[in-house]
Amino acid sequence: MDIKNNILETIGNTPLIRLNKITRELPCTVVAKVDYFNPGNSIKDRMAIKMIEVAEAEGKLKPGGTIIEGTSGNTGMGLALGAIVKGYKCIFVTTDKQSKEKADVLKAMGAEVIVCPTNVEPEDPQSYYSVAARLAKEVPNSYHMNQYDNLANRLAHYETTGPEIWKQTEGKITHLVCTAGTGGTITGTAKYLKEQNPDIKIWAVDAYGSLLTKYFNTGEIDMNQVYPYFSEGFGEDFVPKNYDMSIIDAFTQVTDKDGAVMARKLAKEEGLFCGYSAGSCLKGLMQLKDSLKKDDLVVCIFHDHGSRYVAKIYNDQWMMERGFLEVKTFKDIISGRPANNKLISVKIDQTVSDAVELMRKYDIELIPVMNGTGMAGSISENGLFQKIFSNPDLKNEVIANVMEAAFPLVAFDTPLEKLKSYLTKVNGAVMSKDEAGNYHIITKYDVLQALGS
Template sequence: MDIKNNILETIGNTPLIRLNRITKELPCTVAAKVDYFNPGNSIKDRMAIKMIEVAEAEGKLKPGGTIIEGTSGNTGMGLALGAIVKGYQCIFVTTDKQSKEKADVLKAMGAEVIVCPTNVEPEDPQSYYSVAARLSKEIPNSYHMNQYDNLANRLAHYETTGPEIWKQTDGKITHLVCTAGTGGTITGTAMYLKEQNPGIKVWAVDAYGSLLTKYFNTGEIDMNEVYPYFSEGFGEDFIPRNYDMSIIDAFTQVTDKEGAIMARKLAKEEGLFCGYSAGSCLKGLMQLKDSLKKDDLVVCIFHDHGSRYVAKIYNDQWMMERGFLEVKTFRDIISGRPVGNKLISVESNQTVGAAVELMRKYDIEMIPVLKDGEIIGSISESGLFQKIFSNPDLKHEVIGNLLEPAFPIVNFNTSLEKLKSFLTRENGAVMSRDEAGNYHIITKYDVLQALGG
C-alpha cells in the first residue's frame, strides 16, 4: 500500500506542464513547474518545512514552541501545515495589501494573524518585518523563521526544486524564469541547475516599485525605486540574504496590470488557475522572448494557486477600478459592478418626495421612472431642484406628472465609443436590458471611469 504518514509527505514532485496557446509565438518549448499542486497550494511549502527541520536540528525550535513569521500568506500556509503535524503554535504577521483570502486561510489552519501597514520602511516599528522580530523576543519558546535571511529557504529549492526540474527535462533545460521575492526559489533552484550545466540562463522577474532590478544592474540600493504596487509575493524593498545575484543572468520588471492580465489569460487559455506571480513570470518571459532559439527549453516557475486572488485579479470590479481590465461595451461596465447591484428606479405613481429620498440615500442624481415594468421617463435632481425650491408642496406630487424624457435605450453590447455619443449636456445616462430582461443604467461618470478619466 502507498499511504502517506501525514500531509507533509505530499510536498514536492509537482508536475511540469507544457504551455501551448499563450506561448505559440515563441520559437521554443515552454513548460511551467506548477507548484500549486503542493498541499498548501504553493511552492512555499518546500522551504517552510525545510526551515522548520533546520531550526529543530539546530535547537532553535523546541517542542511546544511558537513559530513566528512575516509572510504574504503562502509561507505561512506551509509553516502552518508543519506546525499542525509537529505540534507547534503559529503567529503570522502580514501586510494590508495582501488578499483577505490569504489571512482567512491561515486562520482556518489555526494560526494567529496580525496585519501591518504596507507603506512603511522595513525598519519602521510598524512594518511586518519589525513586528515579527519583536514578537520573537517577547514570546517565550518562540522562533522567528525569517524566510528572507534564513538560508534554509534557498537550500530547500537546491535540494528539491532544482533536481526535480533537471530530472523532468532530462537535463535539457536551457532557461529558468522565476519571479524574485525572498530570493530563495530562484537562487536555490538556479544554484543546483547551474552546477549541472553552467550554460543555463536564469531570468528573474521583478515588480515595478521593487528595488531588486536596479540593485542587480548597479549594485546600489536605491530607495527612490521603492513605491507601492499591487503585485503580491515578489519584489522587495531591501535585499534578503538568500540572494546570490551572481547566478542570475537578467532581471526584467512587469507592471501590476500586465501580471494580472496574464494570470487571467493563463486560466482561460491554458487551464492553469494560478496566482499573481505566475502571470508576471510568464509576462516577463514574453518580454525577453527575442533571446530565445528553436531548441531552447524554458521552465517557468508558477508559485501558487488562483484561489488566493479571487477577490482581486479574478474579480472584474477590482480589475476595472484599477484600470487593469479593458472596458469595451455596456456589458463590460455592468459586469464590473458588485453582484446583485440592482437598478434604482421609481414607479410613476410614487411621490416626488420618495424619489428625492432615494437620490439622497444612494447618492445619485437621476432615476428612471417605470410603469408596469417599462421605462416611461426619468426624474433628476437638477430638474426637481428649482421646482421644489419654488413650491415645496411638489414633494407630495405624483412623479408621473413631472416626468422628464426617458434615457436612451441601447443594445447591451453597445461599444464604449458609441455610448459616448448618447451622453450629452441634456442627457446624463443611457440604459439597456440584459438577456434576462433586467434594466441597467450607465451614467457619464461610469463612462469617464471606464476611459480612465
C-alpha cells in the same frame, strides 16, 4: 500500500506542464513547474518545512514552541502545515496589501494573524519585518523563521526544486524563469541547475516598485526605486540574504497590470488557475523572448494557486477600479452614442397608438413606460403586434392596460459580459441611470454591436 504518513509527505514532485496557446508566438518549448499542486497550494511549502527541520536540528525550535514569521501568506501556510503535524503554535505577521483570503486561510489553519501597514520602511516599528522580530523577543519559547535571511529557504530549492526540474526535463532545460521575492526559490533552484549545466540561463522577474532590478544591474540599493505596488509575492524593498546575484543572468520588471492580465489569460487559455506571480513570470518571459531559439526549453515557475486572489485579480470590479481590465460597460456603450441621443419613452397614461407611432418614427422595437417616479413597465413591438392582431380596437387603450414588465435596471458601470445575462428571449433590453439621474436603454442589438467592435 502507498499511504502517506502525514500531509507533509505530499510536498514536492509537482508536475511540469506544457504551455500550448499563450506561447505560440515563441520559437521554443515553454513548460511550467506548477507548484500549486503542493498541499498548501504553493511552492513555499518546500522551504517552510525545511526551515522548521533546520531550526529543530539546531535547537532553535523546541517542542511546544511558537513559530513567528512575516509572510505574504504562502510561507505561512507551509509553516502552519508543519506546525499542525509537529505540534507548534504559529503567529504570522502580514501586510494590508495581501489578499484577505490568504489571512483567512492562515486563521483556518489555527494561526494568529497580525496585519501591518505596507507603505512603511522595513526599519519602521510598524513594518511587518519589525513586528515579527519584536514578537520573537517577547513571546516565550518562540523562533522567528525569517524566510528572507534564513538560508534554509534556498537550501530547500537546491535539494528539491532544482533536482526535480533537471530530472523532469532530462537535463534539457535551457532557461529558468522565476519571480524574485525572498530569493530562495530562484537562488536555490538556479544553483543546482548551474552546477549541472553552467550554460542554463536564469531570468528573474521583478515588480516595478522593487529595488532588486537596479541592485542586480548596479550593486546599488536605491530607495528611490521603492514605491507601493499591487503585485503579490515578489519584489522587495531590501535585499534578502538568500540572494546570490552572480548566478542570475537577467532581471526584467513587469507592471501590476500586465501580471494580472496574464494570470487571467493563463486561466482562460491554458486552464492553469494560478496566482499573481505566475502571470508576471510568464509576462517577464514574453518581454525577453527575442533571446530565445528554436531548440530552447524554458521552465517557468508558477508559485501558487489562483484561489488566493479571487477577490483581486480574478474580480472584474477590482481590476476595473485599477484600470487593469479593459472591458466595455453599459456606460461605454452609451458614451458611443451621439450627444443628442435621448431616451424614447411613453407615459403610463398615453395610448397604444402613441407607442406605435413612436416605434414607426424612430424605427425601434422596445420602449420603456415611465410614470412620475421612474419605470412602470415596457412596450415591445412583438407584444403589441400579437395583441392588436387579436383586437384592433386596442390602439385606443391606455398603455397601463397592455404594458409588459419593466426592463431590468442595472448599475451604469455594469460590464458587457454581465449585461448579456439580463437579455433573454423574453426580455430584450436593460435600463440604467447615469450620474445625473437620466435613464438610458441598451438592447440586444446594442450588445451585439459592442461585441463586434
